[in-house]
Amino acid sequence: MPNDTAPLRHPAPSNADLAGPQPTPVLPLSDTVLDGIAAQLAVGATVIGIGESTRFSRETFGVRDQLFRRLVRDHGFRALAVQDSAGAAAALDAYVGGGGGSAASALDGAWRPWRTEEMATALEWIRAFNRDHADDPVRIFGVKPVEAAPADYDAVLAHVRASAPERLAQLAAHLDPIRTAHTIDEHVQRARGVHPGRPFAEHARDALALVESLPDANADAADVVARMRLIVEFHEHSVAGRGSFAGDAEVGADIVGDFQHATGLRTVYWDGIAHTSAAETVLGLAPERGPQTTAGTLLRQRYGAQYVSAAIGFHHGDLGVAVLPDPGADLVDAKLGATDLPAHWLDLRQDDVRGQWDGPAKARVISGVYTPDRDAAEHLAVASLAEAFDVLIHIREVTPVRWLP
Known part of the structure; x- marks a missing residue:
C-alpha cells in the first residue's frame, strides 16, 4: 500500500464520497478509502478483529459495518463473530439465512449494545447478500456458549x-x-x-x-x-x-478459532478493542490487575499474521450516554486528532508508519460504566501499539447510535 495512508496525507472526502441518505450518518471516510482499508486488512488474513473503542457511536459502527461489507463482497469473508451468546447469535444467523420476522425482532434476545437501528441495517444487508448468494452465504455466530435468555x-x-x-x-x-x-x-x-x-x-x-x-x-x-x-x-x-472479565478471552478465542477451523470460512470478529487487541492490555480502570490476555492475543498466537487487528477510535463527541471531551494529551487519540480531517487511518505494518507511531500507548475506551469524572482513567494501555493493532482508524467527531424500541 502506498505511504499516503499516513494521517495528514489523506484528502478530506468530497461530497460525492459521502455515503447514505439521512438519517443514516454521513460516514467520515470516502468509499475509495474504505475500499483501500478493506483491501489491506484482507491481505493474507483468515480472521480479522475489528474493534471499536466504544459501542455507542454511529460513526464507529458505520465504518466497521462498511468494512465488513467490503470484506464480504470483495474479499470472500463469509463469517461474522459477535460478542454474544450462541443462542442469541443463532437467532441472527437464522434471520440473515432467510428466516421469518424482522431484523429488529431477531435482535430481541441479543446483548443490549447490538439492539440498535445500525445493527438492524447491517443484518438486513447480510440477509440481502445471502439471498443473492444462496450457495455461498455469510454465517453469524456468538463468541460465548449458550446462556440463559x-x-x-x-x-x-x-x-x-x-x-x-x-x-x-x-x-x-x-x-x-x-x-x-x-x-x-x-x-x-x-x-x-x-x-x-x-x-x-x-x-x-x-x-x-x-x-x-x-x-x-x-x-x-x-x-x-x-x-x-x-x-x-x-x-x-x-x-x-x-468480579472480572477473566476467562472470557480463552472461551471467545477458542470459539472463533474452532468455528473457523471447522467451516474453513474467513471470519470477521466484532468486539471492543480491549478484546480484539492482538497484545495484552492494561485497563486504566483496573491497573492493579496488570496485563490482561485478550481474545485477540490468543488468536494472534493461533493464526500468527493471519489474524489481523484493526481498531476504530475517536476524538470527541456526543455518545448519548455522555458528551465526551477532547482526549487527554497522553492518549494516542489526542495525537491522532491533531489533524482537522473528519477521519483518517494508519497501517502500522508499513515500516515508515510503524517507526513514527509504535511504542507504549494508551487508547481511549468508553464502555457502559463510563462516567465523566474519571475520564482520565477510561483507557487501555499496551506495551506496543503496533503489536496490538495492525490498523488504526480515527474518527474526529461522533454521534450516538439509535436504540431500537
Whole structure:
C-alpha cells in the first residue's frame, strides 16, 4: 500500500464520497478509502478483529459495518463473530439465512449494545447478500456458549404459576430484579448506582432451590430445573459474578478459532478493542490487575499474521450516554486528532508508519460504566501499539447510535 495512508496525507472526502441518505450518518471516510482499508486488512488474513473503542457511536459502527461489507463482497469473508451468546447469535444467523420476522425482532434476545437501528441495517444487508448468494452465504455466530435468555425466566415463572401458585410471589422476588441484567449488565448497574443491592447470583441460587423443592407434579419440571440452572450459571459467570472479565478471552478465542477451523470460512470478529487487541492490555480502570490476555492475543498466537487487528477510535463527541471531551494529551487519540480531517487511518505494518507511531500507548475506551469524572482513567494501555493493532482508524467527531424500541 502506498505511504499516503499516513494521517495528514489523506484528502478530506468530497461530497460525492459521502455515503447514505439521512438519517443514516454521513460516514467520515470516502468509499475509495474504505475500499483501500478493506483491501489491506484482507491481505493474507483468515480472521480479522475489528474493534471499536466504544459501542455507542454511529460513526464507529458505520465504518466497521462498511468494512465488513467490503470484506464480504470483495474479499470472500463469509463469517461474522459477535460478542454474544450462541443462542442469541443463532437467532441472527437464522434471520440473515432467510428466516421469518424482522431484523429488529431477531435482535430481541441479543446483548443490549447490538439492539440498535445500525445493527438492524447491517443484518438486513447480510440477509440481502445471502439471498443473492444462496450457495455461498455469510454465517453469524456468538463468541460465548449458550446462556440463559429472558424466555427462560418466563418459562420458570409460568411453571410455578401453574404448579405452585402460592410460591409464585417468592420466586418472582428473586427473578424480577435479576432478569434486568439482560438489559443492563449487573456490573454496569453497580457502576451507575442503580443496582438493587443483593448479588444476582445469590438470588438465582435461592430461586433454583425453590424450584427444586417443588413436588415433581408436572412433566415439564425437569426442563424448568434445567432452565433455572442455566439462569444460575449466567449470573455466576457474569462479570459481576466473577468480579472480572477473566476467562472470557480463552472461551471467545477458542470459539472463533474452532468455528473457523471447522467451516474453513474467513471470519470477521466484532468486539471492543480491549478484546480484539492482538497484545495484552492494561485497563486504566483496573491497573492493579496488570496485563490482561485478550481474545485477540490468543488468536494472534493461533493464526500468527493471519489474524489481523484493526481498531476504530475517536476524538470527541456526543455518545448519548455522555458528551465526551477532547482526549487527554497522553492518549494516542489526542495525537491522532491533531489533524482537522473528519477521519483518517494508519497501517502500522508499513515500516515508515510503524517507526513514527509504535511504542507504549494508551487508547481511549468508553464502555457502559463510563462516567465523566474519571475520564482520565477510561483507557487501555499496551506495551506496543503496533503489536496490538495492525490498523488504526480515527474518527474526529461522533454521534450516538439509535436504540431500537
